[in-house]
Amino acid sequence: MRIISGKLKGRRITAPKNLPVRPTTDMSKESLFNILNNHFNFSELTILDLFSGTGNISYEFASRGAESIISVDGDMGCVNFIKKTAKELELNITPLKSDVFKFIEKHQSSYDIVFADPPYGFTQEQFETIVKGIFANNLVSEEGMVVIEHSKHTPINHLEHFSFEKNYGGSVFTFFEIASEEEDEDDDE
Template sequence: MRIISGKYKGRRIFPPKGLPVRPTTDMSKEALFNVLNNHFSFEGLKVLDLFAGTGNISYEFASRGSSPITAVDGDFGCVKFIKQIATEYDFNIAATKSDVFAFLEKIKTSYDIIFADPPYALDQKTFEKIVLLIFEKELLNQEGMMVIEHSKYTKLDHMIHFSFQKSYGGSIFSFFEIEKNNEDEVNDSLHKNENKEE
């Protein structure tokens, strides 16, 4: 895995074998950051990286000057490796070992960019729960963007604040933006989801 842009462009990072991860490919990552580059100047962006795995996405943001970055993963080995790389490269990344949903329930901070790369095998409702939790708890800043990476079998284009999606190989990135919805649409979408759960 390599960092594709910023201060450490071209630097290769070698995670230990045996981590329970499916890293975002360099091709997909480059395409993702090309999209984000059209919306943001990365310097000083506050980033939340959920299901962070090897920290691949966190390092990319850090190399481009984003700070602070919070990386959350439930695996001890992944969190240990992210802390190691953050120290080695002097990245402002706080790696937290936690169940992602437990983490989202307890935090009160908001972010400019939230990236989530859950295991593709998670069911549809679990992916939807990520979206709902983040917007119900107002964890995304008003002009921020949330990105969820998923397979073609997961559909998120019906969810609150969905903006657009991009497909790269077997991966899809769904993008969410608060400013794309007016207040009536937001309330209507939340109301529909509440009714479904009942």
């Protein structure tokens, strides 16, 4: 994988082959960050990266100057790899080993962007639980955004706070915002 933009642009990171991951492709990642770039100034952002895997998305946020990044994954190998890489590259990423569902349920902070890339094999119900839990537990700030990466075979655009989605081959990024619901209400008046 490579970092697409920011202070580490072009830097290649090689993850161990034995990690249970499916990294976001460079093309999809570039498209995602082009969208986010139109909504946010990265230097002021707090990020929560759920199911962070190799840390691919976290490194991109850090390279672009995000204020702080929490990377959560249930696999100790992934967490150790992120910790090692963040230290080597001097990135402000805090990796945490946790079951993501328990983390969502118990965590007390909110973030400007919550990104989640659960295993594509998760059920529809599991994807819905993630999105609903993020909003129910106030993990995203009022002006923030939730981005879920998922298979095109697992639609989640019917959930509350849905804003828009973008398809990239077999992958979909679905975006959720608290503000989008308020804007819809304003349009009705």
